[in-house]
Amino acid sequence: MAKLLRVTLVGRGVSAVAAMEEELAGEVCRAIWRALPIEGPAFHTKSAMTEVSTLVPPIARRPLPLVNPTIFPIPGDLLYFWYPSSYFAALPESTWEQARRTGMARVAYYYGRNNYLVSQLGPSPGTIFATIQEGLKELARASLDAFRSGIEGERLRYERVT
Amino acid sequence: MAAYVELALLKRGVRARAVLLEDRAPLTCAAVLEGLPLQGGVYHARFASNEIYFLTPPWTPAPLPVENPTVSYDRGDLMYKYFPPYYWAAGDPAVRPQWRRTGMVDLAYWYAPHNMPFNPTGMWPSTNYGRVVEGLDELAAAGDDVFRRGASGEVMRLTRID
Numbered sequence: 001m002a003k004l005l006r007v008t009l010v011g012r013g014v015s016a017v018a019a020m021e022e023e024l025a026g027e028v029c030r031a032i033w034r035a036l037p038i039e040g041p042a043f044h045t046k047s048a049m050t051e052v053s054t055l056v057p058p059i060a061r062r063p064l065p066l067v068n069p070t071i072f073p074i075p076g077d078l079l080y081f082w083y084p085s086s087y088f089a090a091l092p093e094s095t096w097e098q099a100r101r102t103g104m105a106r107v108a109y110y111y112g113r114n115n116y117l118v119s120q121l122g123p124s125p126g127t128i129f130a131t132i133q134e135g136l137k138e139l140a141r142a143s144l145d146a147f148r149s150g151i152e153g154e155r156l157r158y159e160r161v162t
Numbered sequence: 163m164a165a166y167v168e169l170a171l172l173k174r175g176v177r178a179r180a181v182l183l184e185d186r187a188p189l190t191c192a193a194v195l196e197g198l199p200l201q202g203g204v205y206h207a208r209f210a211s212n213e214i215y216f217l218t219p220p221w222t223p224a225p226l227p228v229e230n231p232t233v234s235y236d237r238g239d240l241m242y243k244y245f246p247p248y249y250w251a252a253g254d255p256a257v258r259p260q261w262r263r264t265g266m267v268d269l270a271y272w273y274a275p276h277n278m279p280f281n282p283t284g285m286w287p288s289t290n291y292g293r294v295v296e297g298l299d300e301l302a303a304a305g306d307d308v309f310r311r312g313a314s315g316e317v318m319r320l321t322r323i324d
Contacts, residue, residue: 044309047210089276114282120278148314151312
């Protein structure tokens with residue numbers, strides 16, 4: 001049976017449950033599972049459409065391979081990204097030093113359709129490592145609310161379901 | 163003599179002054195001047211990056227051609243973009259009937275550089291018809307604040323300055 005993890009917008013107290021895609025993204029799934037819980041400030045995309053994510057220090061000692069990649073995530077997909085230290089142009093003060101030192105991982109979920117991961121650098125694929133099984137509708141509503149009424153102060157948490 | 167408009171975010175109490183680029187976008191500038199005052203509920207982009215906009219039903223007898231077209235908007239640029247009926251009826255349910263009947267005009271300003279008006283249908287060039295000349299720092303800060311604290315309840319208004 002697939003391992004389950006919980007995705008929570010902490011401030012809004014809304015969760016969904018996702019199943020790890022170990023058969024498709026084994027190495028990334030194992031690294032993420034070991035690193036859980038992962039929590040950080042929630043950030044809404046300005047370019048990928050319906051994405052909420054958090055930027056955290058690297059979860060593995062070296063960059064993980066890009067497996068099970070997509071630039072077209074669908075509702076309920078959970079994606080893992082990694083950026084080298086040279087990637088960042090601007091970040092909040094609190095994150096900047098860490099990012100310049102180690103690079104950063106980013107863990108995102110997609111709450112609606114028409115997502116499209118293309119940046120000024122071209123296609124920017126991430127690894128689909130899990131898919132939401134339960135609670136997507138509620139999480140989608142809370143995510144849109146976060147976008148419309150302000151995501152500042154909101155936190156995003158990923159944790160094991162035991 | 164150049165024509166100017168006031169761009170205001172009513173809830174945040176921010177006002178800026180913009181010059182219309184009548185030599186580069188004559189039809190659009192004439193139409194905007196004729197249509198003023200214009201206002202509507204504010205949205206933050208989810209594809210195009212640092213764009214703050216409102217939607218209003220088209221007020222000209224026929225869609226305007228794209229003038230002074232660009233896809234590389236800079237901080238302080240004003241944008242006019244016509245979308246045909248049904249184009250984004252999947253967006254805010256509050257304006258869906260209007261989308262279906264008439265399409266919408268998207269009137270925007272850009273509060274930071276490095277934008278990418280690019281969605282799954284490709285690049286969408288639009289008309290750059292004005293440029294903020296006074297109050298840009300406050301307007302840009304307000305744009306970032308809309309992103310962080312939410313667009314909900316904010317109203318953007320364009321009025322003529324004689």
